[in-house]
Amino acid sequence: MRFATLILKNIFRRRVRSFITILGISIGIATIISLGAIVGGAVFTVERMLKSGKADFSIIERGISDLTFSKIDEDIVDEIEELEFVKKAAGIAIGLVSLKDRPYFLVLGIEEEDLPLVGINIVSGTAFSQEEDEVIVGEIAAKELDVEAGERLSLGEEEFTVTGIFETGNPYFDKGAVIPLRKLQDMMKLEGYVMMIYVDLEEGTDIEDACWLIEEMFPDLVTVKSVAEFSEVDRSLEIMGSLSQGVSLLAILIGGLGVMNTMMMSVYERTREIGVLRALGWKRRRVLVMILGESIVLCLFSILLGTLLGFIAIKLLMLSPIIGGFFEPMWTADIFVNSFIVAFTVGLIGGLYPAYRACKLSPAEALRYE
């Protein structure tokens, strides 16, 4: 028998109790994994949104708490485009409308000529003309809504004809639709304004210099080149990340207490046995390693179950039109590495005190324990 076998057999002496403990930590791990995937997806979406297509950076209004509150005078788009180092500038508007059973559906308002700059590639049908009742639908949305070019689609209270299907590689956009800018401005009572400007610079232009100059010229605007910069302007990602960390911490804390409780009970129940082991020549260190090992292995089992639960939780969440309509989970190695580190740490910390208690037991006293 190997020492690891002893650890495994000890864990499954009390199968129900061990399973409940594993389940407790698994829920914590599932929380970390699913929230991590959602936050990761949000960051990826923002990243892709900021640098869509050929754009080098984007511009939004300074001092806003959320991108959807950004409001930029449309004339500024032309002024920026006229700058000699700017090749192209495209103003866009972003709106949310109801669609069928979905309370929120993302709609972008873009000039037809700006579609390539924003990274919109038509994969079937054609782009819309500047006719106000035409729409192109993102690849994911088209599949989910089961629409094709030529069909009619109701966005809010308006009827549109689908002229084509597009893809951007950004799930956030691909789950929505694009209509002419004028039409969305009209629908959102945003005449004369855009929410965001994409900027494509002339070759050889230094991006930092260009951003600095634009911010000097338009003090009410802020240029955004990265997620980090975006987070300084729009706190929603930061809030989402903090919320995710807070919930994960709480879940893990509960899981950790569960492990500690289980291991403490196990040590109390096995006091006499620990005395026997010490009488048979086991050193304190071996008792410590055995109890810590049991605690860590419990948590490693939790990773397996927690990962499975996390996947299931995300699948179920994505069935919800509100969440599924906007978020695309992003499974990165980081999430799994983090959850492994957390589970290992929980096992280590949760098992440390019980293991310390166990190895500190005097063998003679432990043998007297009834």
Added chain:
Amino acid sequence: MVRKIVDIQDLVKTYENGRVKALNGVNLEVYEGDFIAIMGPSGSGKTTLLNIIGGLDRPDFGRVIVDGVNLCEVKSLDEFRAKTVGFVFQLHNLIPVLTASENVQIPMFEQGLPNKERIRRAEYLLKLVGLEHRKNFLPTKLSGGERQRVAITRALANNPKILLADEPTGNLDRESSKEIMKVFLNLNKKGLTIIIVTHDPEIANCAQKIHILRDGKIVATKKPDPSKCILSI
């Protein structure tokens, strides 16, 4: 010349800050190959004496030398326990989820033996006590006597110099007690020193010498009557 393996002089052990005197000036000498029985009423200090000889407890005063190791001075008793003594308790204290063979392997972890060697040695020892055919049985599937024989085998796992048994037959019926005593006598014949604590005169009379302990002192030492040994009746 037979070597003195246990040499105890003026041993005092107290509990509860000196209020309870468990041992009060014990003197005891045990030679290699001896089979000693310690008898006495409950609370006379039998188990405390056995625990001190086995390095489970430390004396307050006096001198305790076991196999050349002064137990009053040695820093850690772990290694002493692992190498010098083997314990058998009244309750077998086997780990319920481990087979007979696995239970016997438990003390060997500290010896650093490879897994295969641990298994081989456990099987060899189980064969010595006639339990080779039960090696893969869980303790719940063994009789009381068989469990105690596994516990004896476990005590022998690290090839100890002295076997210490605290009421090893206390929980067993007469037939199982006979089985255990046969094993002890067999081991003693092979040269193993055995110190056994018991209430039962039929067990004590199987030994070579009986020490009577009362109020923490050895008050008498007598020669056993082999005709009253459990195996002779």
